Amino acid sequence: MNQNADADITLRFLAEPSDVNFGGNVHGGNVMKWIDHAGYTCAANWSSAYCVTAYVGGIRFLKPISVGDLVELKAELMHTGRTSMHISVSVHARNPRDRERRFTTHCILVFVALDDSGKPLRIRDFEPVTEHSKRLNAYAKRMIELREQLQTESQSFLSTMEA
Numbered sequence: 001m002n003q004n005a006d007a008d009i010t011l012r013f014l015a016e017p018s019d020v021n022f023g024g025n026v027h028g029g030n031v032m033k034w035i036d037h038a039g040y041t042c043a044a045n046w047s048s049a050y051c052v053t054a055y056v057g058g059i060r061f062l063k064p065i066s067v068g069d070l071v072e073l074k075a076e077l078m079h080t081g082r083t084s085m086h087i088s089v090s091v092h093a094r095n096p097r098d099r100e101r102r103f104t105t106h107c108i109l110v111f112v113a114l115d116d117s118g119k120p121l122r123i124r125d126f127e128p129v130t131e132h133s134k135r136l137n138a139y140a141k142r143m144i145e146l147r148e149q150l151q152t153e154s155q156s157f158l159s160t161m162e163a
């Protein structure tokens with residue numbers, strides 16, 4: 001079996017009237033909830049453990065989603081640490097009567113697998129094989145570097161806010 005066979009999952013469903021915002025499109029908060037669900041499913045599937053969201057970043061709302069659209073979320077493992085999984089979630093939507101698919105949203109999340117006592121749990125390593133997974137892996141590593149720089153910046157800023 002392909003060692004990365006569990007590295008991605010897809011969720012598909014219709015956007016419902018209860019998902020709508022005051023402007024008539026799907027509420028951004030609902031899209032974020034779906035992204036978290038897709039990321040969680042991918043992380044739990046890979047680790048065979050309960051996982052928590054440790055980080056959500058770089059969410060891009062590129063196009064709106066309308067009520068009645070067929071929504072597709074693809075969650076793909078990008079990189080694994082000792083206990084963490086970096087996951088890319090891409091959201092596409094289309095009117096089910098059309099074939100034209102819109103790339104609506106993208107986000108990167110980090111999930112951590114937990115053992116039964118709630119402590120971070122060692123997980124199996126992800127080895128990128130295809131060109132696509134190598135590209136995702138390189139991007140995840142670049143994002144880790146950028147987050148480290150951002151954390152240094154925000155810590156020095158926050159220390160000036162304490163007074």
Ligand SMILES: CC(=O)SCCNC(=O)CCNC(=O)[C@H](O)C(C)(C)COP(=O)(O)OP(=O)(O)OC[C@H]1O[C@@H](n2cnc3c(N)ncnc32)[C@H](O)[C@@H]1OP(=O)(O)O
Nearest residue numbers: 036040051052053054055080081082083084085110112120
């Ligand atoms: C399913 C849900 O939606 S859960 C609801 C929202 N999420 C939560 O409530 C989680 C709250 N946070 C926590 O419980 C803790 O901070 C945890 C479990 C995520 C991490 O616990 P820590 O004590 O920091 O553990 P530790 O320092 O060992 O880090 C564990 C891993 O998390 C990673 N991690 C922790 N915080 C972050 C972060 N902000 N960004 C990216 N990675 C992080 C670490 O790099 C480490 O990865 P590695 O083992 O692959 O090297």
